[in-house]
Amino acid sequence: MYSRLYDGTSAYKIEEYYNYTHKAEEKRQQNKKTVAKKAALNRKRFIMVASSVFAVAALFLFMNVVLIQTAATCDAKAKELEDIRVRNTQLSFEIASGIDLAAVEAKAKNEFGMQQPESHQNVYVDVVQSDYAETFSAPKSEKGALDGIISSLKSFLSYIG
Numbered sequence: 001m002y003s004r005l006y007d008g009t010s011a012y013k014i015e016e017y018y019n020y021t022h023k024a025e026e027k028r029q030q031n032k033k034t035v036a037k038k039a040a041l042n043r044k045r046f047i048m049v050a051s052s053v054f055a056v057a058a059l060f061l062f063m064n065v066v067l068i069q070t071a072a073t074c075d076a077k078a079k080e081l082e083d084i085r086v087r088n089t090q091l092s093f094e095i096a097s098g099i100d101l102a103a104v105e106a107k108a109k110n111e112f113g114m115q116q117p118e119s120h121q122n123v124y125v126d127v128v129q130s131d132y133a134e135t136f137s138a139p140k141s142e143k144g145a146l147d148g149i150i151s152s153l154k155s156f157l158s159y160i161g
Contacts, residue, residue, distance in 0.1 A: 108114040
């Protein structure tokens with residue numbers, strides 16, 4: 001049985017075909033737009049990730065450079081300190097070897113009128129040293145606020161008088 005839109009020619013079907021192809025074309029255009037949007041989004045994500053990785057790498061390199069510079073400065077200061085210690089030791093030796101005790105004694109006698117002590121002027125003290133120490137603490141007495149004020153006034157008056 002024939003459809004009432006079909007009368008033996010395909011003229012009616014061509015209109016349906018155009019409608020079908022038009023809808024299919026719209027669907028393809030929509031898919032292209034969706035794919036283009038996804039591609040743009042993926043490019044943006046890639047750029048963001050790549051720039052983030054680059055920023056982290058640059059920060060890491062910068063921190064390493066700062067660390068290396070600080071270590072170099074520290075090493076230079078340590079070398080300088082060692083040089084100063086060596087120079088200090090040399091100067092101490094020069095000072096110690098440059099002291100002439102005879103010249104010191106002559107200057108003390110001539111300029112300051114000093115003389116050697118006589119044998120009866122020497123006093124020797126024998127100090128007994130022990131390995132322990134004893135501590136003494138005064139007993140604590142319970143004083144009130146009034147006693148503290150009175151003792152402060154007494155010490156003030158004794159200071160003035």
